Amino acid sequence: MRSHLLNDATAESYRRSVTEGVERVASRLAATRGPFTGVTPAELAPVIDAVDLDRPLGDSSAALDELESVYLRDAVYFHHPRYLGHLNCPVVIPAVLGEAVLSAVNSSLDTWDQSAGGTLIERKLIDWTNGRIGFGPSADGVFTSGGSQSNLQSLLLAREEAKTDDLSKLRIFSSECSHFSVQKSAQLLGLGRDAVVSIPVDRNKRMQSVVLAAQLEACRAEGLVPMAIVATAGTTDFGSIDPLPEIAALAEEYGAWMHVDAAYGCGLLASPTRRHRLDGIERADSVTVDFHKSFFQPVSSSAILVRAGATLRHATYHADYLNPARTVAERIPNQVDKSLQTTRRFDALKLWMTLRVMGADGVGQLFDEVCDLAAEGFALLAGDPRYDVVVEPQLSTLVYRYIPAAAASPEEIDRANLHARKALFASGEAVVAGTKVDGRQYLKFTLLNPETTAADIAAVLDLIAGHAEQYLGETLVHA
Ligand SMILES: *Cc1c(COP(=O)(O)O)cnc(C)c1O
Helix, strand or coil, X not given: CHHHCCCXXXXXXXXXXXXXXXXXXXXXXXHCCCCCCCCCHHHXXXXXXXXXXXXXXXXXXXXXXXXXXXXXXXXXXXXXCCEXXXXXXXXXXXXXXXXXXXXXXXXXXXXXXXCCHHHHHHHHHHHHHHHHHCCCCCCEEEEECCHHHHHHHHXXXXXXXXXXXXXXXXXXXXXXXCCHHHHHHHHHCCCCCCCXXXXXXXXXXXXXXXXXXXXXXXXXXXXXXXXXXXXXXXXXXXXCECCHHHHHHHHHHHCCEEEEEECCHHHHHHCCCCHHHHCCHHHCCEEEEEHHHHCCCCCCCXXXXXXXXXXXXXXXXXXXXXXCCHHHHCCCCCHHHHCCCCCCCCCHHHHHHHHHHCHHHHHHHHHHHHHHHHHHHHHHHHXXXXXXXXXXXXXXXXXXXXXXXXXXXXXXXXXXXXXXXXXXXXXXXXXXXXXXXXXXXXXXXECCCCCCCHXXXXXXXXXXXXXXXXXXXXXXXXX
């Protein structure tokens, strides 16, 4: 069994196995005809059930053969131009290379004595990101597992910085379109049920700063404490960017922590043409970025950035077995002092390889391309009488719904749209997402693949209309 350990003696076997795995994936990518096969849980479950985990196959070729049917054949492929579903991006090759390296070396970024150069590379990327945000020299941050964790940590810092220990008095303000991790974080942080105040959005799905101001004033008048304002720079559904300068001014006026959730919009930090859309982000106390959304990085790669690095001390604990207090005096860089995680992947290496190969402009151009594509898609939808489109995209999402020519009730239209989404998924021809707007069922394209064309969008709109029309035709017959 020792032959399976990766070490000097098994280097040749490592090379062979990994190369074989890479070849399988490469052939699968080349052979993929759609983003999905349409397999159902009922069809796939028996295939996976049939595998006896207590009877190993012994060698990687056999395991890779088996993997074809249990995973590779029916996976959902984000690189396919007709995958338009959630906030998943196709990945860039330098990052995949980084992933292969980091898992083989297997550094753990909690302490210097488990990572050495890995720690310094991560720190340099944090500094790079802070530079792009426009933070000053006292800024800091750390890589995290994802935007949800970054939001949680940011709100933890905000709670600790708040001017009261009475948790029931703390309030967080975020728009009605903010990510659900804000609500979850409030719960995890022990705040009251009413801690999150939902601020309505304008017609472009941006937080209404006038209402925010009124709510802050009401909060103060009631003797409550405005702990944090969460501005979303790229809402999950609409890609809308809250008015950052107005929110920053209010945060200063009311002494609230300003957090910018740029999990999606962070791609603009590298954009050669659209960086100004994030103006005001440099006034935040903390920022969430998800490189695995708009920097074309494999899951996971995310970070929290803070304007005043010292605030990260609220996440610091010292353990004799890991990061004893003396290591601070000895100036040993232990990233665990800044993180909610202990053992932690060297995800930063993927971004490092990406920047070293492509440069920031290279990544930013890819994000620009999908923003341009969204503008084209918006024009298509706006000119198509079969569709109602919600807002002009600020980033790369389009939210729309099919509207039949013949009279139909709002409930029927909801069902027709839901049916079209499901039928499309089952056909495997394209994957789109869904959401609700004012209680009604809508569909969503999240465009993160520069290989997707306007023709793909037009073709998918025809497919959706076809499914919806067929559904409505059948319901009318049966009614
Ligand atoms: C995706 C998303 C998150 C959560 O990020 P994960 O990496 O999925 O944990 C948070 N905020 C926004 C605005 C997002 O779009």
